[in-house]
Amino acid sequence: MAPAGRAVVIGASMGGLLAARALSETYAEVVLLDRDVLPDGPANRRGVPQGRQLHVLLDRGRQVLTALFPGLDEELTARGVCPVDLHGEVHWYNDGHRMRRAPSDLVAYGMSRPLLEQVVRERVHALPGVRVLSGHEVTGLIVTPDRRWVTGVRVSAGVRVPVGDRGSAGGRSEFTVAADLVVDAGGRGSRSPVWLAAAGYRPAPEERVEVDVTYVTRTYRRESGQLEGLLGALANAVPGRPRAGIVAPQEDGRFAVVLSGVLGEQPPTDDEGMAAFAETLPAPQIGELLRTARPVDPPARMRFPASVRRRYERLRRLPEGHLVFGDGLCSFNPIYGQGMTVAALEALLLRRLLAEGGDGLARRFYRGAARLIDPPWQLSVGTDLRFPEVTGRRTLRVRLVNAYVGRLHAAATTDAGLGAAFLRVLNLVDPPTRLLTPGRLVRVLRGPRRAVARRPVGVGRV
Ligand SMILES: Cc1cc2nc3c(=O)[nH]c(=O)nc-3n(C[C@H](O)[C@H](O)[C@H](O)COP(=O)(O)OP(=O)(O)OC[C@H]3O[C@@H](n4cnc5c(N)ncnc54)[C@H](O)[C@@H]3O)c2cc1C
Structure with a gap:
């Protein structure tokens, strides 16, 4: 019509x-x-x-955007945006476990939100x-x-x-x-x-799920040799350490670093405070970057209550x-x-x-x-419910899934296939049920269980 x-x-x-x-x-x-x-x-x-x-655009979002706007990938690359292999080029630390890297077809574009818009x-x-x-x-x-x-x-x-x-x-x-x-x-x-x-x-x-998240983002000049030659790093927040950090490349040769705190934890905005906060994360690359890289702009802070x-x-x-x-x-x-x-x-x-x-x-x-x-809401709220301070229904399913995903992160330190499966679910490419195939269940349950402590837990509300 x-x-x-x-x-x-x-x-x-x-x-x-x-x-x-x-x-x-x-x-x-x-x-x-x-x-x-x-x-x-x-x-x-x-x-x-x-x-x-x-801002990180998940791989599923990238797929949909490039279907709606053909040629968007090439246009972004022409504007200096750097494609990142999410499994092959990022230091991932999930619950303190360093994920084993492997090349993948999961791509994130390292770009600022204003450029994408x-x-x-x-x-x-x-x-x-x-x-x-x-x-x-x-x-x-x-x-x-x-x-x-x-x-x-x-x-x-x-x-x-x-x-x-x-x-x-x-x-x-x-x-x-x-x-x-x-x-x-x-x-x-x-x-x-x-x-x-x-x-x-x-x-x-x-x-409404109260999470009281505070973000502090700052960009730094990108130079060779940083992040041990990779393009990103991530450490998530866990109960007992309500702090997280992400590094991603941006257009025009920069890295953006976001430090975040959940449940009232506040990342500082001064140079020394930011570096010290980052050094309490399990990903040592983030603290090292903040100690050595040259900032391009002042930090920006934002609170997200719920x-x-x-x-x-x-x-x-x-x-x-x-x-x-x-x-x-x-x-x-x-x-x-x-x-x-x-x-x-x-x-x-x-x-x-x-x-x-x-x-x-x-x-x-x-x-x-x-x-x-429903699936992304369950994924994010279910994960937030790991924190005892977050109010919500902890059904048996939520508790089992969280316990299972915790074991999966430990197993993914050596099993790259499990890490890939997790990243595909996180990127909304595959449904969460893909983590529960019989083969993966066996590998998760037989894998290592203990957290690998990379760093002592730092100061703050821990
Ligand atoms: C700190 C933070 C980090 C985030 N990081 C990510 C990320 O990494 N990845 C991701 O996918 N998403 C992220 N998001 C979410 C993402 O920003 C939004 O999902 C996205 O912008 C789509 O939102 P929206 O267009 O519905 O609303 P908004 O982006 O909030 O835009 C609303 C628009 O409506 C206009 N407007 C409002 N009222 C009126 C009115 N009465 N008349 C005319 N105009 C009006 C405003 O000017 C604005 O332009 C993040 C959000 C926050 C808060």
């Missing part, structure tokens, strides 16, 4: 851009509205504060029928009198000036944009719960003509790097549902999204 009608997307970050890509095959016009004045190049902006923090934004701008209205804030939904359909959005645009005694936002113009479909990709702070409540809808049940999942699929009444997408639907603990990949999978789902046609798009979308969010 020829594209027809108009879709409006609230938010032009990764979620909104990916939604627009899916919508552009069905709608003649796709209008993306973002309250930020969007930059012309790869720059940080206010509406995406997490853009200053290290810029490249995708350029691709989406070039799609027929797509218009991006930068500096346009959506302030509400337009709903039919019977409240069954969302038919557009209210928009406020222009330069913010102090509100005068007219009681209105002087200097800003207010108008409406009619739409056959409104997709809210406004992020974790999506206003849809408030707007839908004003239209008489019940709030979507919300699941993972939040809004279960729209559980609502009995939903308006048609409106969807919530991306982080507005589920905002994952960033440590697992899942957000952009899940948004990309939602874009594939939306594209398929639109191509199928038919009624009840909202219900079909939320049901499908719930099915694709």
Whole structure:
């Protein structure tokens, strides 16, 4: 069918851009509205504060993005982005166990978040029928009198000036944009719960897992011989040592280092403090890098209080003509790097549902999204539940899986096949059940059990 009608997307970050890509095959016009004045190049902006923090695009996300935007791999490489073999070129320390490396087809692009967003934004701008209205804030939904359909959005645009005694936002113009479909990709702070409540809808049940994560990211000049010649390093947080670190290459010859703390643990932001914090991690390469590499910019700090999942699929009444997408639907603990990949999978789902046609798009979308969010949500929340301070249901399944994966990390110090299987699940390429094939079960249970203590546990809340 020829594209027809108009879709409006609230938010032009990764979620909104990916939604627009899916919508552009069905709608003649796709209008993306973002309250930020969007930059012309790869720059940080206010509406995406997490853009200053290290972002890793999982291999599954890379696969989907390159399917949606053919040639994206080559374009990123041409812009100085470095492909990294995730199993062959990274020092992995899972629960203190050094994973045995082996070449693999799992690839992560070492790039900054603003660059990825810029490249995708350029691709989406070039799609027929797509218009991006930068500096346009959506302030509400337009709903039919019977409240069954969302038919557009209210928009406020222009330069913010102090509100005068007219009681209105002087200097800003207010108008409406009619739409056959409104997709809210406004992020974790999506206003849809408030707007839908004003239209008489019940709030979507919300699941919240408090993790109190603090990120500190800084970039350093990349020079030969660093990281023992490899391209990345990672040490995860474990109960008793709620600290983690990741190093990944960035475009323009830099390494980005993120130090993170969970459950209130705070990485410092001064040179000595950061190096000392990194030296308490099991991956000695991270501390060595911080002691010797030259910083390029000041450190950026960000706090992430809780993972939040809004279960729209559980609502009995939903308006048609409106969807919530991306982080507005589920905002994952960033440590697992899942957000952009899940948004990309939602874009594939939306594209398929639109191509199928038919009624009840909202219900079909939320049901499908719930099915694709379940595995990464269980993976991240299940792993967070290893920390006794994290509140949530520790079912027998969660406890068994965590005990098993702990044994798998020990066995992967010598068995590269087990490490590869784990990384494929972590990258959302394979389902978690792949870790439980009979052959792997035997190898995990026969493998070494004890943690290999590489470093003494350092100072802090341990
Ligand atoms: C510290 C941190 C680290 C992360 N690391 C990773 C990682 O390594 N890998 C990964 O895949 N994901 C990561 N994520 C998650 C990732 O950033 C998001 O999943 C991704 O940006 C998609 O989110 P989104 O587009 O739905 O929302 P956002 O990125 O939050 O964007 C929302 C957009 O909507 C706009 N907006 C909001 N309200 C309005 C309105 N009313 N009108 C108009 N515009 C509006 C904002 O300006 C913004 O552009 C991380 C997140 C955090 C917090």
